[in-house]
Amino acid sequence: MGVFTLPLLVLLIQAEQTSPPVPLGSVEVVNDEPRYVAPTRLDKIGRIWAPVTVNGQGPYRLALATGASHSALTPRLAEALGLKEDPASQVMLRGATGSVPVPLVPVDSLEIGDLLIEPRRLAVIPDALGGADGVLGMDELANMRIHIEFKHDRITIMRSKNQRAPGQFETIPVRFLHGRLLVVDAFLGGVPVKAVIDTGGQTTLGNAALRKALAERRKQGIQEGKLDQVIGATLDMQVGTRLETPTLRLGTILVRNPPMTFADFEIFKYWHMTEEPTMLVGMDVLGLLDAMIIDYRRKELQVRLPRG
Numbered sequence: 001m002g003v004f005t006l007p008l009l010v011l012l013i014q015a016e017q018t019s020p021p022v023p024l025g026s027v028e029v030v031n032d033e034p035r036y037v038a039p040t041r042l043d044k045i046g047r048i049w050a051p052v053t054v055n056g057q058g059p060y061r062l063a064l065a066t067g068a069s070h071s072a073l074t075p076r077l078a079e080a081l082g083l084k085e086d087p088a089s090q091v092m093l094r095g096a097t098g099s100v101p102v103p104l105v106p107v108d109s110l111e112i113g114d115l116l117i118e119p120r121r122l123a124v125i126p127d128a129l130g131g132a133d134g135v136l137g138m139d140e141l142a143n144m145r146i147h148i149e150f151k152h153d154r155i156t157i158m159r160s161k162n163q164r165a166p167g168q169f170e171t172i173p174v175r176f177l178h179g180r181l182l183v184v185d186a187f188l189g190g191v192p193v194k195a196v197i198d199t200g201g202q203t204t205l206g207n208a209a210l211r212k213a214l215a216e217r218r219k220q221g222i223q224e225g226k227l228d229q230v231i232g233a234t235l236d237m238q239v240g241t242r243l244e245t246p247t248l249r250l251g252t253i254l255v256r257n258p259p260m261t262f263a264d265f266e267i268f269k270y271w272h273m274t275e276e277p278t279m280l281v282g283m284d285v286l287g288l289l290d291a292m293i294i295d296y297r298r299k300e301l302q303v304r305l306p307r308g
Helices: 075-080 208-218 266-270
Strands: 002-006 009-014 047-054 057-064 090-095 099-107 110-112 115-117 120-124 134-136 144-149 154-159 170-173 175-177 181-188 191-197 226-232 237-243 248-250 253-255 260-262 278-281 291-295 300-304
Touching: 047 134, 047 154, 090 266, 170 181, 181 278, 191 208, 208 260, 208 278
Parallel strands: 002 090, 057 134, 191 278
Antiparallel strands: 009 226, 047 057, 047 110, 090 099, 099 120, 110 115, 144 154, 144 291, 170 300, 175 181, 181 191, 181 248, 226 237, 237 260, 248 253, 291 300
């Protein structure tokens, strides 16, 4: 059985919350809301959905997930396309909080911009970010350049021509781990931290080693915080501690006091990232940008900050 990693966060619920959570799959784009790319605001976490044609139909909205090893579809989309699951073939889906075997369906093609994924079998996952129709993973993005404009509700995927960052963009070098997992060498309150860029995750997560390193840096005990229930793509739940954090530095970019949930989540264990300070940077932080370019050929993030 193969393995499909998807550290995508479906939901994060504060433990003391009394009102019921929004049902999965109930989020719809209405009125003047962006169709594909939405920024993070005070009342809503941003998203990056790509308009993808599947088997010549669509486009359907697939969540761009830089932490996902492969693309996948939701049961709703698989049924709408008349795709039949192969009961004899499954793949192990590993999410932020657990793992579960999921079925596969045959797909003739996925297409967006210069990206064409031809016949293969795709996993059928329980849910995707905010009601998307599936996940666009990193398995076919070698030498691609993804341009995301939060301000203009636009995402384009093209072959990289090795171009440098446009004017007003800052450049952040990345390296690849576990295939094409994007990792930035960052600093959180002066603590060196391995930052995994996860556009498919709603919320930023830190491991226990990072929480301990922050406490040692401050020369204080382990900080107390609010307990959170984190539900991942597999619908497994883990409990973490939600804390305010010091300033995060990603290259030349500073993010002031991003809130973060700390625990040794299952995805950190699977990636062998529990011994040194590590974090998953989700859309609550990434959606604050004005625009972002992921250039896999140059191994760069090229980002533009909002004015002011």
